[in-house]
Amino acid sequence: MKNLTDMMKQVQAMQSKMADMQAKLEAATVTGQAGGGLVKVTLSGKGSMTALHVDHSLFKEDEKEILEDLIIAAHADAKTKSEALMAEEMKSVTGGMALPPGMKLPF
Secondary structure: OHHHHHHHHHHHHHHHHHHHHHHHHHHOEEEEEEOOOOEEEEEEOOOOEEEEEEOHHHOOHHHHHHHHHHHHHHHHHHHHHHHHHHHHHHHHHHOOOOOOOOOOOOO
């Protein structure tokens, strides 16, 4: 029974670490950019877009498609950074143990 008790303590500790990690991710922000910084997208650590900056030089009728492409590229950059942040935080919670392929957090 001692092993079961120890295991339950470990599970409770991990749950606490997960809650802390999720709070930390919610407070964190990452910024992706495109076009040499002409377009910037800021995401929360959980992936919600919180800000968008577009340089005024891109507000030209004939550059509409370029602007749209840059916004998509900046968002993709920020999302990649957000996922890397989440993976790094997860490593700290799981003690460096990687998640199985296809398994994402938060659950």
